[in-house]
Amino acid sequence: MPDTFTIRVNGTEHAVATDADRPLLDVLREDLALTGTKYGCGEGACRACTVLIDGEATQACITSIETAAGSEIETIEGLAASGQLHPVQQAFIDQAGMQCGYCVPGQIMTAVALLRSSPQATDEEIVAEMTGNLCRCCNYENILAAVQQAAGRAPDASAP
Numbered sequence: 001m002p003d004t005f006t007i008r009v010n011g012t013e014h015a016v017a018t019d020a021d022r023p024l025l026d027v028l029r030e031d032l033a034l035t036g037t038k039y040g041c042g043e044g045a046c047r048a049c050t051v052l053i054d055g056e057a058t059q060a061c062i063t064s065i066e067t068a069a070g071s072e073i074e075t076i077e078g079l080a081a082s083g084q085l086h087p088v089q090q091a092f093i094d095q096a097g098m099q100c101g102y103c104v105p106g107q108i109m110t111a112v113a114l115l116r117s118s119p120q121a122t123d124e125e126i127v128a129e130m131t132g133n134l135c136r137c138c139n140y141e142n143i144l145a146a147v148q149q150a151a152g153r154a155p156d157a158s159a160p
């Protein structure tokens, strides 16, 4: 027998009738049609599914709807405002931060969380925070350049 859970996603409240242990990722993609958040491994190991829950970068595939209920959830769909891309989104375009693009929503959400707490994050901070966001295209150099740009400095090709 499903329960009803209330989640706020990108500022809009949704009541979802489902099983308590259903992953937030499935609810976002299947019930709310927010397919920007990607399914990678489904077991917390790749961070393709990263969303922000109360501002924290979180893997939606291993977060149950019951755990997420009552929280503010932000997904990639909520970043652009008034027709303007978020600066991190723009930086990924400017620095060719995507190849196939599959990992990019998760990369961007992790970077957004980092830059909110550390707007001029150092290369060491960027690498430490984003090292768990896997990119099967191995586009790490350009991803780092994008986050460097979003952190307000010129991309440094010699950075770690």
Ligand code: FES
Pocket: 038, 039, 040, 041, 042, 043, 044, 045, 046, 047, 048, 049, 050, 059, 060, 061, 062
């Ligand atoms: S799909 Fe969630 S961590 Fe891989």
Ligand code: FES
Pocket: 097, 098, 099, 100, 101, 102, 103, 104, 134, 135, 136, 137, 138, 139
């Ligand atoms: S751009 Fe293809 S997985 Fe990262």
